[in-house]
Amino acid sequence: MRRKLKVLIVAKPWQGGLYEYYFNAFKRREDVDPYLYFTYPNSILDYLSYKANKKNWYDDLLKKIAKLKYDLGFFINTFPNFDKLDNKNNVLYLTDDACIDQRKFDLFKNIYISDNGYAEKFSNNNNFLGELAFAFDPNVHKSNGSNPKKKLIQLIANKDKVRNKWIDLMDKHDCFPDIYGNYFNKSSYLLSHPFKIHPSINFRKQNKIYSKYLISLNIHASVIKNGTNMKTFEACGFKVPQIINFTPGLENFFEPNKEIMVFSNINEYKEKLDLLRGDDKLRKTLINNSIKRAAAMHKYDDRVKVIIKNFNLS
Numbered sequence: 001m002r003r004k005l006k007v008l009i010v011a012k013p014w015q016g017g018l019y020e021y022y023f024n025a026f027k028r029r030e031d032v033d034p035y036l037y038f039t040y041p042n043s044i045l046d047y048l049s050y051k052a053n054k055k056n057w058y059d060d061l062l063k064k065i066a067k068l069k070y071d072l073g074f075f076i077n078t079f080p081n082f083d084k085l086d087n088k089n090n091v092l093y094l095t096d097d098a099c100i101d102q103r104k105f106d107l108f109k110n111i112y113i114s115d116n117g118y119a120e121k122f123s124n125n126n127n128f129l130g131e132l133a134f135a136f137d138p139n140v141h142k143s144n145g146s147n148p149k150k151k152l153i154q155l156i157a158n159k160d161k162v163r164n165k166w167i168d169l170m171d172k173h174d175c176f177p178d179i180y181g182n183y184f185n186k187s188s189y190l191l192s193h194p195f196k197i198h199p200s201i202n203f204r205k206q207n208k209i210y211s212k213y214l215i216s217l218n219i220h221a222s223v224i225k226n227g228t229n230m231k232t233f234e235a236c237g238f239k240v241p242q243i244i245n246f247t248p249g250l251e252n253f254f255e256p257n258k259e260i261m262v263f264s265n266i267n268e269y270k271e272k273l274d275l276l277r278g279d280d281k282l283r284k285t286l287i288n289n290s291i292k293r294a295a296a297m298h299k300y301d302d303r304v305k306v307i308i309k310n311f312n313l314s
Contacts (some may be wrong), residue, residue, distance in 0.1 A: 002031070004030075004031055004032055004033040005031055005032050005033065005071050005072060005308070006033050006035070006068070006069070006070045006071045006072070007026050007032050007033065007034045007035070007070065007071065007072045007073075007074060008034075008035045008036075008037060008065065008068055008070040008072070008073045008074065009022050009023050009026065009034060009035070009036045009037070009074050009076070010036075010037050010038075010039060010065065010073060010074070010075045010076065010079075011036075011038065011039060011075070011076035011077070012038065012039050012040045012076070012077065012079075013038045013040060013042040015200060015202055015203060016203055016230060017140070017202075017203030017204070018076060018095070018134075018230065019036065019038075019076060020137075020140075020203070021135070021136075021137040021140065021300045022074065022076070022300060022303075022304065023036045024137055024139060024140070024300065025137070025299070025300035025301045025303065025304040026074075026304055028301060029301075029304065029308075032308075035068060035070065037061065037064060037065060039061065039077075039079035040079075041057075054080075058079065058080050058081050059081075061079075062081060062084055062085065065085065065087070066085075066086045066087065069087070070087065070089065071089060072089055072090075072091065072307075072308070072311055073085075073087060073089055073090040073091065074090075074091050074093065074307065075090055075091065075092050075093065075108070076093050076095065077092075077093070077094055077095060078092070078094075078100060082107070083104055083107055085107065088107070088109070089109060089311075090107065090108045090109060091108060091109060091110045091111075091112070091307060091311060092107075092108040092110070092111045092112070093111075093112045093113075093114070093132055094111070094112070094113045094114070094118075095113075095114040095115075096114070096115070096221075096223045097118070097223045098113040098114070098115060098118040098121065098122075099118070099121060102124075102125070105122075105125045105127055105128075106127070108127055109127060109311060109314050110127055110129050110307075110310055110311060110314055111125065111127050111128045111129065112128075112129055112130065112131065112132035112307075113128075113130070113131060113132070114131070114132060114133065114134060114227075115131070115223070115224060115225055115226055115227050116130070116131045116225075116226040116227060116249060117224070117225020117226035117227070117248075117249070118225060119131070127314075129310055131227070132303055132306065132307070133227060133228075133233075133253065133298070133303070134228070134229065134230040134232075134233050135233050135294075135298045135299055135300045135302065135303050136233040136234050136236055136237040136294055136298060136299060136300070137237070137299070137300050138237060138295070138299060140203070140204070140237075141206075141207075141233075141234045141235075141236070141237025141238055142207065142237055142238065142239075143207070143210075143211065143237075143238055143239040144207040144208060144210065144211035144238075145211060146211075147211045147212055150211075150212060150213055150214045151178060151212055151213050151214070152177075152213065152214055152215060152273075152277060153177045153178065153213055153214065153215040153216070153217050153243070153273065154177055154178045154179070154180065154209060154210075154212070154213045154215075154216060154217065155167075155177045155178070155179045155180070155181075155217040155218070155219060156179075156180045156181060156201060156206065156209060156216075156231065157179065157180075157181045157183075157218075157219060157221075157231075158181045158182045158183075158200075158221075159181070159182055159183055159186065159187070160219075160221040160222055161222050162219065162220065162221060162222040163219045163220075163221060166219045166245060166266075167179070167189070167219070169266045170266070170269070171189075171192070171193075173266055173270060175269070175270055175273060176189075176193055176196060177196070177217050178196045178198065178213070179196060179197055179198065180198045180199070180200065180201045180209055181198075181200050181201075182200055183197055184197055184198060184199045184200070206234070206238070207238060210235065210238035210240050211238075213240065214240075214241070214276070214277070214283065215240065215241055215242070215243060215273070215276055215277075215283075216231070216235040216238070216240040216241070216242045216243070217242075217243050217244075218231045218232055218235065218242055218243070218244040218245070219244075219245050220244075220245055220247050224247055225247075225248075226247065226248050226249035227247065227249040227250065227252065227253065228244070228247060228249070228250050228253055228254075232244060232250075232253070232254065232260065233253075233294055233298050235290075236290040236291045236293070236294035236295075236298070237291065237294065239287045239291060240287065241260075241261070241276055241282075241283040241286040241287055241290075242260045242261060242286070242290065243260075243261045243262075243263060243269065243272055243273060243276070244260055244261070244262050244263075245262070245263055245264070245269075246262045246263065246264045250262065253293075253297075253298065254290060254293060255289075255293075258286075258289055259286060259289040259290040259293050260286065260290055261275075261276065261286065
């Protein structure tokens with residue numbers, strides 16, 4: 001029997017859950033034995049150790065990584081002193097505002113970014129393989145059943161200057177959404193819309209939020225230059241119709257107004273919100289079309305297949 005590929009996933013324990021989605025996808029493969037290490041404390045005791053001496057904490061992490069003797073290391077973003085890694089069988093995945101010192105490119109066999117808008121920074125690097133888009137985990141991002149008393153629309157998002165502009169416009173045009181994120185207790189919206197502002201929600205509990213609403217609103221953060229963010233893919237799995245502000249490259253993943261609704265100005269947003277509010281058939285069509293596309297092309301299992309194939313070829 002062929003030995004399984006020992007894969008190490010190294011990432012921050014983000015509330016967004018990206019680390020777990022990739023761990024799940026690697027784990028679902030019969031030829032992979034996955035391990036997961038965090039680049040930031042994930043418990044109270046670990047955090048106290050980290051605060052007491054960050055250098056020692058990261059040194060211990062490097063020793064732990066070296067001791068595993070893995071076949072493939074999948075690093076979601078970098079961390080302090082990552083250039084001291086002994087093992088060279090590493091893949092780097094840079095998300096959001098993708099950036100790395102060019103002198104450190106050779107530390108990784110393959111390099112991916114989540115947003116093609118940053119590709120120019122890596123154009124002279126032979127190890128750069130382009131975009132590795134976000135996706136959805138069918139075991140996590142799934143419908144929580146029918147809720148007969150659904151509210152209209154929600155936005156799950158953290159504060160951002162681009163989002164703030166859109167939310168201000170929605171406030172002025174009387175189409176303010178329910179918001180879940182770090183707007184809670186950190187903006188004037190808590191006073192003006194006290195029943196629409198909610199605390200952040202852990203990725204494992206998002207299905208409870210999606211099931212409460214007819215529509216999912218997605219406003220891209222300022223770091224998105226080309227393509228789209230995680231929420232677009234996740235909402236497909238939750239089987240909720242989406243309204244998303246347009247960004248270049250979004251159409252490469254989903255067909256506008258057939259699989260997702262897009263808007264470029266506040267009037268277009270209001271028109272499409274009203275359209276979806278009153279058309280149950282349209283909502284179901286968008287749900288069916290978007291989940292069909294996501295299941296066929298945008299699962300984390302698909303991304304892992306690309307990672308392993310390219311790693312073996314390099």
